Amino acid sequence: MFAADQAINAAAIITSSLRVNRLVHTELNRIVQGIPGARALLVIDEKGKLLHDSYKYPVLPLDLSDRSYFKEALSTEGIVIGEQVIGRTSGAPFVPIAKRIGELTFVVVISPYVLVDLQNECGDCWSSAVRKSDNNIITMFPPEGDLVPGLVLQLKPYLKNKDTGSLVVRYKHSVFSVVWTKSAEFPLLNISVRGLTDSAAVEVDIN
Incomplete structure (x- = not known):
């Protein structure tokens, strides 16, 4: 949990300071390597649009506003551990660890069995x-x-x-x-x- 929280805080700094999407992707990919069991780190805007994905560049045009972890993060201070879901593009199950910072929601994609x-x-x-x-x-x-x-x-x-x-x-x-x-x-x-x-x-x- 500590590693995920620290990674999300670092990702918030990166997304606010870098304006080149490719560089943001590279830095997010580097950060996610330090989270045990993590497959990716996602950044979602206030409307639920996927902005950055550490796993894939360029990012796919996904609307994640219907995801329960996104909705819960909007109304919760601090970390949210969502229930297991299936990835829209990967088809693989994961557990989302989400946190809203400012207008953005950051999601660490964790392998369930970790x-x-x-x-x-x-x-x-x-x-x-x-x-x-x-x-x-x-x-x-x-x-x-x-x-x-x-x-x-x-x-x-x-x-x-x-x-x-x-x-x-x-x-x-x-x-x-x-x-x-x-x-x-x-x-x-x-x-x-x-x-x-x-x-x-x-x-x-x-x-």
Whole structure:
């Protein structure tokens, strides 16, 4: 988070001081190399038009005004971590880290799985990154799991105001071990979910 915030602040200085788009692109590309897991750094104007893209030059004529991270950044002071989206041109998923400075919105394009704390000792776990402000899932691995989002939704009352914890829960017709810890880098909770045998001692039925 610190690296992304510092990069955005540096990008704001560059865009305000350089008038040659090619030079802006070159400098943004240099900056993004210092952000772990970042693929690109975008600069969007007040109407949602893409002005600069560290990944591609010349920039494509994209309207990003409908993106939720752009809308949230307009009304939020400081960093916004958006939910995972699909890139308009790349077709690849990413998590946006956005910040509005003046009339411009700066977006760091982060590979989703950088935010997921994969547990080495739990190779068969589902792992997810959940935003602390609203307990919504930002990203998860493996991505194809369709059970975990519903489980996390039911867990919201237990996750609220608790940075660490564990529960054995019954959800639908199965039993799961759920462990969560606060991310050291981002305002996220890292949650690991593992299936247990039906004979395991259940602490909470969240159906």
